[in-house]
Amino acid sequence: MLTMKDIIREGDPILRQVAKEVSLPPRQEDVETAKKMLEFLIHSQNPEMAQKYHLRPGVGLAAPQIGISKRLIAVHVTDDNGKLYSVALFNPKIVSHSVQVTYLEGGEGCLSVDRPVPGLVPRYAKITVRGIDHKGEKVELKLKGMPAIVFQHEIDHLDGIMFYDRINKEKPFEPPAQMALYR
Template sequence: MIRMKDIVREGHPVLREIAQEVEMPPSQEDIDTLKKMQQFLANSQDPEISEKYQLRAGVGLAAPQINISKRMIAVRLEEEDGKEFYYSLINPKIVSHSVEKSYLTSGEGCLSVDRDVPGVVLRHARITLKGFDIERGKEVKLRLKGMPAIVFQHEIDHLNGIMFYDRIDKENPLLAPEDAIPIG
């Protein structure tokens, strides 16, 4: 079981590396790692389990965050309308995106960052991504907008050594462009 002590924090060199592609078909070890990542997210969202094990709630986790420099991410997110985004992806890649931007009005957080970092993190409002999903056993193509699009972009950034606060304007951290879509 992945716990908070297993999650590397900002300053760890693996968080700034470009993660390696995963050879296909994936090894059983890679599949097991992704399943553990997905289980961590489920546990972190369960009030009883998260309290018992002192887990911070998360909606996404990238393999570099558990000190594995491979292109694997887990996302577990449920929208207010009940639509679920439970994906355990190998080699996810954004294949297209909108010019239009969006951002979370509350700002972004990260399991690898133990401090509050205020600021507007601009993301693409809509993305299309492809990746091999171990739960479904095949490549999937996802068209995303809103919160799911932001979460997937945040996790894919981890695979490229990018932290969310790298995307905050240093001069005007709280300034949101008028044409960007606020999500919140």
Template structure:
């Protein structure tokens, strides 16, 4: 079982590398890495298990965060309809996105960052992601709202980008979007990944 001790922290060189593509079909080792990442999210969102093992709740995690420099992400988050999106993907790519941007009103957090980083992180409001699932099947997802933000956060990790790299240094609390584009996260205020 993955714990917070397995999650590397900012400053670790792996977090700034561009992760390698996973050879397909995925090896048993890569599948096991993804299973462990998905289990971590499940456990981190269970209050009893999280407290017992000292897990910070997360809605996404990328393989580089557990010091595996491969293009693997896991996401477990509810969408705007409160439907659970629980998926692991190899080699995820954003193949299209909206012109409109959005952001989380409370800012973003990260399992690899143990400090508050205030600021608005601009993200695409809608994205289309392509990749390969655990069974080796091609998947394509159309995402908006919080799931779209989580996927962008995780895919950034695969490219060596931390969420705070996207905060404007001169205007960190910039709010240029109409209120309907601001995503509220009152039901989940933990880190994204």
């Protein structure tokens, strides 16, 4: 089982590397990693498990955050309609996105960042993501709102991008043009 001790913290060079594609079909070792990542997220959102194992709550995790430079993410998040997105994807790609941009009112956080980083993080309001699930099946997800933000955050990790890289350094709280607040 993964715990916070397994999470790589900012400053580690692996978080700035572009992760390598996962060979397909995924090897059993990669499938097991995907399952452990998803399990961590589920446990981190369960108050008893989080307290017992000292887990910070998370909605997404990328393989580089556990020291594995491979294109693999796990997400466990609910949209505004109560639909749960609980999936691990190998080689995820954003294949289309909206012109409109959004952001989280309180900013973003990250399991690899142990400090608050104030500022608005611009994200596409709607995206389409393609990837391969743990069974080797092709997956295409049309996302908006919180799930879209989470998937973009995790895919950024695969390219060595931290969420705070996207904050406007001069005016961190000024919404860019064509930006809508997601609450």
